Amino acid sequence: MPLDLADYERKAREAVKAFWSNRAAAVQKQHALGRSDQGERAGVTAGKNMAGFVALIQDVIRANGLSDAHMMTDRRLLTLPGFYRPTKLWDLLVINRGRLVAALELKSQVGPSFGNNFNNRTEEALGTAVDLWTAYREGAFGKETPRPFAGWMVLVEDAPESRSGVRDASPHFELFPEFRQASYLDRYNILCRKLTQERLYTAASVLASPRSAAETGDYAELSELTSLKTFITGFAGHIAAEAAR
Secondary structure, eight states: OOOOOTTHHHHHHHHHHHHHHHHHHHHHHHHHHTOOOSTTHHHHTTOOTTHHHHHHHHHHHHHTTOTTSEEEOSGGGOEEEOSSSSEEEOSEEEEETTEEEEEEEEEEEOSSOOHHHHHHHHHHHHHHHHHHHHHHHTTTTOTTOOOOEEEEEEEEEOSHHHHSOOOOOOSSSOOOGGGTTOOHHHHHHHHHHHHHHTTSSSEEEEEEEOTTHHHHOOOEESOSTTSHHHHHHHHHHHHHHHHHO
């Protein structure tokens, strides 16, 4: 039976529109209330900005035979035990018959400050993956259970600041060649590629989208390995395999 990708391209465009519209609405609301956060934080603190992508992922789950699975989106139900820390809060959990099927992180990055935020996102992604797989090895999610799908996705503002090459200083040792003059979008692409190649995540994807996409839903992918299609296809295959058990 072929995989069903649940019309993901159209739904991804709708999710992108919602992302930018929700951010803009949150900023306007806080201005109207006279308690605006500093800078871009007003759009971040609104939450639910990636809700359209959560809905897309849920559609993929249903379309590939796992409609009875528990798809956790309520903050109270999104916690998993960790190994290096007591718990970790995820963005979406899928549990079927007591088995952890998937754990997903859905992130975003909007300018103008890309540098510090990129480093924070990188450290968070690495720490989360190491904690998850160590906890899995130690039986935190049950003994002899199939390896869950671990997904990491980030939507990054497509802007001159995120596409411009960045110079880094390393006075003692050379940078890896791929990082020399790499833009922040390039760095996210490199991060997602390495997260996948090192098996820290089952799939990792980066999407670039301009603010004008609130009207169009436009987004760009940076490579085949880190594309949304590769992410959704891998996830659909994992869900179908779970449904066949």
